[in-house]
Amino acid sequence: METDTLSDVLRTVRLRGAAFYAVSVAGDWAVEAPPAVEVADTVLPGAVHVMEYHVLLDGAAWAALPGQAPVRLAPGDVVVFPQGDPHILCSAPGVPPLRFSPDWVRATEAVPKPMAIAIDGARFAWGAGARRPAQASDIVCGFLGCDHGPFNPLLEALPRMLHVAADGDGLWLRQLMRQAVQACRSDAPGGGALVERISETMFIDAVRRHAGRLPAQATGWLAALRDRQVGRALALVHADPQHPWSIAELAGAAALSRSAFCERFTRLVGVAPARYVARWRIEVAATLLRQSGATVAAIAFDVGYESEAAFTRAFSRMVGVPPSRWRGANEKKPLTLRSAAFPTSGGDRWT
Known part of the structure; x- marks a missing residue:
């Protein structure tokens, strides 16, 4: 009965996955993502509410909300930001972050996704100019859109940063995400739809595992x-x-x-x-x-x-x-993109 209620609310919010980035990072690195609302019209036109997520495939990383203690990520871990908060991913706490510019997101909208991004210390490259650094950690970064009415008990119940450790239960996602990235890169038919469905399944699974791990005294x-x-x-x-x-x-x-x-x-x-x-x-x-x-x-x-x-x-x-x-x-509005003075092929510029 409890599962049916959760499924009912999940159907109501109508999840929709978005294009995402295949990120390889090495050295001392840190990136700051802007509030999801600043890129929502580009990554998911028409979505009422946008969340960002990250799945660590290999290596190690940290995730944090500004002003809060960072959380260490292990391979297979998922971190979701249900309220669309700005956040930081880094190799270690304290590394000065580069800001993920909304203008850059808009300028690279037409680049096929998942778009490769390579970060080696302070050096940043993307698209055709991205080369995976040696000893890199690999992260899949994406977006989820959903309908958000005046009262959504699920989104209200989730923490601002939802971290779900793999712990054996989520290792299937690590392999599936890797396969999805490879399918898109090979231009295999249906790769984009596969990515979207995996993103949606990932969120549902993360919510279910989070709910199952709440302490006995939890409320909400x-x-x-x-x-x-x-x-x-x-x-x-x-x-x-x-x-x-x-x-x-x-x-x-x-x-x-x-x-x-x-x-x-x-x-x-x-x-x-x-x-x-x-x-x-x-x-x-x-x-x-x-x-x-x-x-x-x-x-x-x-x-x-x-x-x-x-x-x-x-x-x-x-x-x-x-x-x-x-x-x-709340009717769907047509997307209007602002012009941006950035190229649409790989390069070194970050903002």
Whole structure:
């Protein structure tokens, strides 16, 4: 039941993998990636929310958020930045980083992906000019896009830096990523689609392994899924958001008294049961507003409201704007690239 709830939310966010970089690094090196929002329109046009990820294939590296302690990566490790934060990858803490310029990302958009990048100390080359240094570490760097409505419990539950160690469980990803890079480099048909699907599978697997390794005393939405009583209630809400769930009904399904259920649910999830039901209905409605051509009235009934007016009031109260205006603001916009004074073939320039 818990797995079904997680799958339900993962389907709602509609993951989409993006083109990525095959990076070889050696010497004393460090790179700083900008906030994902600064490159989102280039790497994943139309995506509502963009995350960056890295998979260490060989060697060693460190990953860190600015101002936080770095985390050491071993071969097969995955690190994802679910909130799209700027971050640093380096050979060792304290190495001055080169900044990954958004203008450079835009200028190299047309270069086939995965694009080779070679960093040897302070020297940087890419594309045709990239040559793998001796004794290099290899890293796959990519992007994931997803829909992000007004209430997404999964993204809210994930840490700003999600580090999942291979530990034997994730070693399959290391080999699969390597094969995907080779398929793209050989121009084999379907290589791009393979990369995208692997990226999406990688994220789902990372979330599942992260949830499975949470400590027993952990709280939050992912911890709530594995709780027998609260997980049961969440599964019922997600299976049928249109149903007029009452506290008594959910507490009965969880085999708890009303007071014990409310206390346990609120402590684990972070919001009261009635608030969660209302927010999830709005999230489902936002997905329908973005993805379907159904009228606001039809969507209101689909998520359990008795009238369009009641739905509009609830949506406006939680989101800040009425559903029709939210739909207009969240329609996919055509990509407009800014010009950039950089060449589109390999070279040494970084910014």
